[in-house]
Amino acid sequence: MTMDFQEQNISSHNFEQCTKCTVCTAYCPVTAVNALYPGPKQAGPDGERYRLKDPEFFEKALKFCLNCKRCEVACPSGVRIGDIILAARIAHTKERPSLRDTMLASTDLMGRTATICAPVVNVALALRPVKYLMDLTVGIDSHRRLPKYSSTKFTTWFRRNAAERQKEFSRQVAYFHGCYVNYNYPDLGIALVKLLNAAGTGVRLMEAERCCGVAKISNRLIDEARHDAEINIAAVRKALAEGCQAVVATGSTCCFTMRDEYPHILGIDNSDVRDSITMATAWLYRMIESGDVKLAFRKDFRLRLAYHTPCHMEKLGMANYSIGLLRMIPGVELTVLDSNCCGIAGTYGFKKENYETSQAIGSKLFRQIAEINPDFVTTDCETCKWQIEMSTPYKVKNPIEILAEAIDVEATAKLNRK
Amino acid sequence: MKKIGKHYDVIVVGGGATGAGVARDCSLRGLKVLLIERFDFTAGATGRNHGLLHSGARYAVTDRESATECIKENMTLRRIASHCVEETGGLFITLPEDDLGYQKTFIDACRAAGIEAEAIDPALARRLEPSVNPALVGAVKVPDGSVDPFRLTMANVYDAKLHGADVLTYHEVTDFIRSSTRIEGVVMKDLRNNGEGISATADVTVNAAGIWGHMIAEKAGVSVKMFPAKGSLLIFGHRVNNVVINRCRKPANADILVPGDTVCVIGTTSDRVPFESVDRMEVTPEEVDVLMREGMQLAPSLATTRILRAYAGVRPLVASDDDPSGRSISRGIVCLDHASRDGLEGFITITGGKLMTYRLMAEWATDMVCKKLGRTGLKCVTAERPLPGSEQTGKQEKLRGMGAKAAAGRHGTLAADIAADKDSDRALVCECEGVTVGEVRYAIDKLNVDNLITLRRRTRMGMGTCQGQLCICRAAGLLEEKHGCVKRQLDDMRDFINERWKGMRPVAWGDAVAEAQLMAWMYAGNAALNQSDNTLIQL
Known part of the structure; x- marks a missing residue:
């Protein structure tokens, strides 16, 4: 037999x-x-x-x-x-992560510290001698501009200005804002709250949010990353148990890390919640598709945009949601750039030894942007944004920001009022 | 018919480990040697076994003599052939359905044969080798290891050549030159040159042709009754275990799992096969079944590990009493002087034995050659003198990149002769096994490489997961530099692919089929290799 x-x-x-x-x-x-x-x-x-x-x-x-x-x-x-x-x-890898790698990886610690005295830090980090010194001592390439810190954290703004009114909405999502929105660019979080509120959806913060861990993972601070990840996944579970429809992110890498790197690299089983962690654009697109949400756009909104697909957006398979939403805006002329890596890859491009590789990788993308010459580049990843802004004369916005600017808030709110 | 002008002291027939070992021993003792191989070195049983550096424990209970020889040679090979040997250690495990009482018999027999054997706690065995069947109830640690038979044989050939031996591959012995009572030389057919006849003379001819020695002896007019016992094995895609795992019971089917280089091998079966079939060994579905079923008992994860290929060799056992499987025939060495046995002078047969005892077999045969030549003062040095590659030369290998590291594993200290200075030297030909352009060129120059299949045996090119899919076109280009014939290389690629497919076919399912199909498409489409009668991979 x-x-x-x-x-x-x-x-x-x-x-x-x-x-x-x-x-x-x-x-x-x-x-x-x-x-x-x-x-x-x-x-x-x-x-x-x-x-x-x-x-x-x-x-x-x-x-x-x-x-x-x-x-x-x-x-x-x-x-x-x-x-x-x-x-x-x-x-x-036998060596311990270096001081530089640990610094670059500790996005939330650095953020918490830097936001306290943001103006001083921002000025200092932009000074030539400081950049030169960082290049020489720890190996952060002097060509790089470190992202500016905000003096008010997103969470602080949210608690002061938005938290209260979220209770008015019966439909709720939890927002994983990530370190970048919280410490560097609260405007994106503010735009999301504006957009989703208009779309008849309340936004809440998770009970505890740590850095998604991507920077720690890629700099091999695995125990630290796992510690943060466990806190995040517990918070995701709690938010969903309390009735949130989804946990949405505006940064594609945060979203990807929580969905895929947690189980694959950190060994954390997230299978019960993985599908509920998604990009805000993906969630919104599906809501529109199912007829649960309607958007009304400003008549006077005109922009020429070029969409860059971040690598992790490609991996998530969610770029088409962002592109689809942008295409809904009547006044937008959208070019989807060829899907090429921008070269920064989070902390990778900041490291002196990677600078040349990083810029060589991005060159195809930079060239194509120049050829199209858009009003703005738009993309779902904050580090792609830094890289493109550092390497081209173009400003970069998240699709959520564009949508928040493009909608007629009153009309949209009316459409979605139950 | 051409005649080789030089008269040799000794002609060795057979380019396996034994023949190569005899050629080396003879040439180190200063004899003039001609080594003849019908196809390529290691093409027979030498290249078709486990690659197990037996401690001898397997034979301790049933075949004391072999066990003693094994452990002695085991220790010798660690010294003289360090670059061919991996000192992995071995375990003999007892499973719940086995008789734990056998363990004591086993340990006692090992110790009596001089083999260190130590019973260890099953928990310790699981720590030593995490892939082992966790249900084990007993484990004995023995000094098993793994040995690469290709490297071992080529190191012997290399050294024989260094010491003046002449070497002919693709030369088939068709007849003997003889007087009434003496073999005076051989008649060969040059298989690479339209079968052109060629003859050579020597005082003594050594038949070291393994199972084919049966036919060689017949041509010389004497009879050596051999027992062709087919043994089938499976190669897995990566190393599941790092310690040899054996079953602690009387030798049976598929009870040894050996890690070797990047892979591991489960085997063997044992079945008598007719002589007519020894050139066309194929593994049957039933054998694959036995190997898998029993293999999973040693390491359950084999069930979910990709199988690269199946292969079979024929043990050159010397027939004794009636034994349908050949399991109970001694693995002891048989060295026959046909003068005293059959009244035929100038002819010796060395057979039986094992890969493990090839050196001792060579020593016995060479001792007999020297006796016949009347040169008994020449002492054997092969137990002390390291093989080329295992010498402590003090030369520092240039270990740049994965290819250089892999090459150092394959060629030992001789890897220092592999060009690695330029990027183009370090470029990979075989990505799975890390074979560089430099290594391929080295093999072509130094290791009797004639075609892709011989190149594979010397370097592991094409032995990895892709079984030649990406490397053969690159290697064919480098061979074309030597032969200057594109047509020849196209045929070479087709032969290689079909030879690989033969071993993949018995285990062709899942990813292996997808990969084989991809390879067929690539070469059919890009090199038009399916444009003749000899078509590629027939799924």
């Missing part, structure tokens, strides 16, 4: 599902510009076999991986190539 091994013997090892077609390497933004990087196939599934044989085969060049996950999007066999590489870096 023969057993049915053809049915049974399907590999449970994700890296063994690779059929070596190499499409991942063709799509890797780093491989194209940095010859020192072995490429996702080599660094991922190929390297994994060797590392299982002997951890000595771990190559330091894996640090050049951006963790953009474009390899995973390209893979026809569902191999989690980026995860394999990231997990190998975490498991096999």
Whole structure:
């Protein structure tokens, strides 16, 4: 009697599902510009076999991986190539994360501290000697402009100005604002509250929110990241249990990290809530599609926009929601830019050793933006925004900001009043 | 017919581990040697086994003599062939359905044979080797390891050549030059040159042709009754275990799991097969079943690990009494002087034994050669002198990148001879196994590489997960630099793909089928390799 091994013997090892077609390497933004990087196939599934044989085969060049996950999007066999590489870096890098990496990774700690005396910090960080010194001492490239800190945190604004009236709405979503909105750019959070309130939806903060952890993960501060992640997921569960329809984010990387990196890299089971963590644009688009929300737009709104698809938006598969919403605005002329990595990849591009790679990766994107010459670039990722603003003369806005500007608030509110 | 002008002291027939070992031993003792192989080195049973560095424990209870030889050679190979050996250690595990009482018999027998065997707590065994069946109720630690038979054989050939041996591959012995009572030389067919006849003479001819030694002996007019016992094995896509796992019971099917280089191998089966089939070994679905079913008992995760391929070799056992499987035939060495046995001078057969005891077999055979030549003063040094690659040269290998590290594993200290200065030297040909352009060129120059299949045996190119999908076109380009013939390389690629497919076919499902199909499309589409009678991969 023969057993049915053809049915049974399907590999449970994700890296063994690779059929070596190499499409991942063709799509890797780093491989194209940095010859020192072995490429996702080599660094991922190929390297994994060797590392299982002997951890000595771990190559330091894996640090050049951006963790953009474009390899995973390209893979026809569902191999989690980026995860394999990231997990190998975490498991096999012997050195402790440096002071610089720890600083860059601690977005919430730095934010909490810096917002207290934001004007001083902003001026100081923009000074040439300071930048030069940071370049020299810790290795933050002097070409970089660190994002400005806001003197009022988003959460402070929310509690003072918005929290009370959210109770008027029967439909509620929880907002995962992330470090950037909270410490650097509260205006985006304010725009979201304006937009969703007009759409008949109350916004609430989560009971506890920590940094999503992406910066800590990519800088290998795994225990710290897991600690934050557990707090976040508990808060997500609580918000949903208390009747929120979804937990929405305006930053694609925060959203992606909580959905995918938590289970894949940090080993946190989020399967019960994963589908409820989504991009604000995705949630809104679906509500409009189902007829639960209607938007009315200003007649006088005119803009030429170019949409840039962030890597993690590509991975989430949610770019079309943002694009779809922007296309609903009658006065918007939208060009969707070719899907290319901008090169910054969070803290990656701030590191001195990555500056050239980072700019080389982004060059295709920068060129295309210049050719289109839009009024604004729009994208769902804050670090893409920094990179494009640092590398081109164009201002970048989140689609939520554009929508909040484009709607006729009164008319929209009326349409959605029950 | 061409004749090789030089007269040799000894002609060695067979390019497996034994033949290579005899050629090395003879040439180190200063004899003039010709080594002849019908196809390629390691093409027979040498390249078709577990690659297990036996401690001898497996034979301790049933075959003391072999066990003693094994442990002695095991320790010798660790010294002289360090770059071919991985000192992984081994476990003999007892599962709930096995007799735990056997463990004591086993340990006593091991110790009597000089094998260190120590019973350890099952919990410790699980820590030593996390993939082991967690249900185990007993474990014994023994000095097993793994040995790469390709490297081991080539290091012997390399050293034989360094010491003046001549070497012919793709030369098939078709007849002997003889007087009434003496073998005076061989007649060969050059398989790469339209079967052109060629002859060579020597005082002594050594038959080291493994299972084919049966036929070689027949051609010489003597009879060596061999017992062809087929053994099938499966290779998995990566290393599931880092310690050899054996079953603590009387030797049976599929009870050894050996980690070797980037893979692990489960085996074997044992079945008598007819002589007519020994050139066409294929693994049957029933054998795959047995290997999987039993393999999962050793390491349950094998069930969900990708199988790369299946292969089978034929053990050159020497027939004794009636034993349908060959399991109880001794693995002991058989060294026959056909002068005293059959009245035929100048002819020796060395057979039986195991990969583990190849060196000892070579020593015995060479001792007999020297006796026949009347040069008994020549002492064997192979137990002390390290093989090329395992010498402590003090030369520092250039370990830049994964390819260089992998090459150092494969060629030992000789890896220092591999070009690695330029980017183009370090570029990868085989991505799965980290074979660089430099390594391929080195193999072509130094290791008797003639085609892609021989290149695979020397370097592991094409032995990884993709089974040649990405590397063979690159390697074919480098071979074309040598042969200067595109047509030849296209045929070479087709042969390689079909040879790989033969081993993939018995285990072709899931991702392996997808990959094979992709490979077929790539080469059919890009190199028009399906444009002849000899079509690619037939799914």
